[in-house]
Amino acid sequence: MSDFTNLVKQRRSATKFIPDLEISAGELDEIFSLVKFAPSAFNLQHAR
Structure with missing residues (x-):
């Protein structure tokens, strides 16, 4: 798994x-495609 993938999934900023x-594009x-794993404000998960 890439460093960025680990970063997103571990919810670090x-x-x-x-x-x-x-x-690149x-x-x-x-x-x-990975940002859906990151928490939003107030931990609302809009992407389901």
């Missing part, structure tokens, strides 16, 4: 970003 880092698709 990212607070530091790397300037000038490019993310494929990577963005994978990220957006």
Whole structure:
């Protein structure tokens, strides 16, 4: 499992970003498919 997948599933937040880092469309698709595992405000789970 990738580091990002572990990060999302363990519900940690990212607070530091790397300037000038490019993310491919494929990577963005994978990220957006994983965000459903992250908690929302007040821990509301809208994606079911």
